[in-house]
Amino acid sequence: MKKVIGLWFALVAVALIGMSAVQTEPGLAVGDTAPDFTLRNIDGKMVSLADFPDAKGFIVTFTCNTCPYAVMYEDRLIELHQKMAAKGYPVIAIQPNDPEVQPGDSFEKMQERAKEKGFPFAYLLDEGQEIYPAYGASRTPHVFLLDKSRKVRYIGAIDDNPQDETGVTRRYVEEAVAAMEAGNEPELTFTKAIGCTIKTKKKG
Amino acid sequence: MLKKAIRILGVVGALSLSTFLAAQEEGTPFPFTVYETYADFAPVMAQDNDTTYVINFWATWCKPCVEELPYFDSLHVNVAQKPVKVLLVSLDFRRDLTRKLVPFLAEHPLKPPVAVLLDGKYNDWIDKVSTEWDGAIPATVVYQGGKRIFHGEQFSSYSELTDLLAELKQ
Numbered sequence: 551m552k553k554v555i556g557l558w559f560a561l562v563a564v565a566l567i568g569m570s571a572v573q574t575e576p577g578l579a580v581g582d583t584a585p586d587f588t589l590r591n592i593d594g595k596m597v598s599l600a601d602f603p604d605a606k607g608f609i610v611t612f613t614c615n616t617c618p619y620a621v622m623y624e625d626r627l628i629e630l631h632q633k634m635a636a637k638g639y640p641v642i643a644i645q646p647n648d649p650e651v652q653p654g655d656s657f658e659k660m661q662e663r664a665k666e667k668g669f670p671f672a673y674l675l676d677e678g679q680e681i682y683p684a685y686g687a688s689r690t691p692h693v694f695l696l697d698k699s700r701k702v703r704y705i706g707a708i709d710d711n712p713q714d715e716t717g718v719t720r721r722y723v724e725e726a727v728a729a730m731e732a733g734n735e736p737e738l739t740f741t742k743a744i745g746c747t748i749k750t751k752k753k754g
Numbered sequence: 755m756l757k758k759a760i761r762i763l764g765v766v767g768a769l770s771l772s773t774f775l776a777a778q779e780e781g782t783p784f785p786f787t788v789y790e791t792y793a794d795f796a797p798v799m800a801q802d803n804d805t806t807y808v809i810n811f812w813a814t815w816c817k818p819c820v821e822e823l824p825y826f827d828s829l830h831v832n833v834a835q836k837p838v839k840v841l842l843v844s845l846d847f848r849r850d851l852t853r854k855l856v857p858f859l860a861e862h863p864l865k866p867p868v869a870v871l872l873d874g875k876y877n878d879w880i881d882k883v884s885t886e887w888d889g890a891i892p893a894t895v896v897y898q899g900g901k902r903i904f905h906g907e908q909f910s911s912y913s914e915l916t917d918l919l920a921e922l923k924q
Binding site for chain 1 (some may be wrong): 797812815816818846847848849874875876877880888889890891892908910914
């Protein structure tokens with residue numbers, strides 16, 4: 551009997567290892583539950599999603615100071631927060647770049663930029679770079695729209711025209727929030743856009 | 755000797771810059787092909803013949819892209835006698851073509867041909883380049899006929915780039 555139990559455990563172990571090996575693409579897909587985090591905000595305080603018990607959802611946005619695409623979206627991100635936080639969906643900005651590789655994205659530079667632009671939202675540093683891979687963020691800017699229970703409802707760009715706000719025809723994030731508010735699935739749950747790679751120390 | 759070389763290079767650089775700028779002022783075309791829409795550009799990604807095409811997506815503002823450009827320069831020179839063609843597709847913004855891309859090319863003359871793709875409806879065309887591409891640059895596609903390899907990160911060495919061509923031939 552002992553032998554059988556031992557064999558059973560061995561089989562389960564092999565199965566588990568096999569499953570983890572199959573999951574080569576880390577990160578979240580629409581429908582997954584996003585992990586919470588505790589990261590330092592530019593005001594020095596630690597911020598978690600659990601700190602927003604009244605939120606109906608979160609616009610988690612991986613962004614930075616140094617990527618031209620992220621910079622083009624700064625004003626729109628401020629507007630988005632002002633519009634959506636009132637509805638219960640605050641923007642939570644996370645800066646994923648390693649400041650040692652990209653000095654323009656240091657905590658001090660984040661504080662400076664936030665002050666210059668008057669960011670009304672939390673701007674957190676992904677210190678140790680553990681959160682962006684857990685989400686599967688691969689570029690800046692990169693939005694993960696979560697509902698109250700942290701279920702991912704939309705992944706992608708803020709809208710369909712980074713270069714020219716006046717030429718925007720689809721406001722992906724706003725449309726997805728509106729769909730959630732109406733109790734529907736967003737029409738578009740995933741979009742792609744050009745962006746900057748996330749800066750990290752080269753492996754090996 | 756070195757000083758002289760630098761001086762000559764400086765003069766050549768200044769001349770090419772002034773040529774580019776003059777070309778701009780006279781309204782003559784840019785020193786690169788401009789594709790307004792992905793539909794215009796699509797044939798570049800679908801040439802079906804014996805040539806291997808190396809298509810790199812970059813921008814002047816993208817530091818890792820600029821860092822790997824010398825590898826494409828070397829490749830372009832080293833495959834001159836072979837059926838291999840390199841194309842550097844800039845995703846610089848329309849407003850930066852005269853302001854940034856033209857001076858950049860004057861300052862860093864690139865050996866392979868350069869094109870610009872201005873289509874900003876990224877979600878409509880990124881998958882057409884490669885479904886593996888998330889949109890971050892640099893990104894490179896190597897293809898010949900129906901065989902295609904996508905490389906979604908910066909090349910860390912010249913051999914990493916040539917390995918991709920060898921892989922395509924397998």
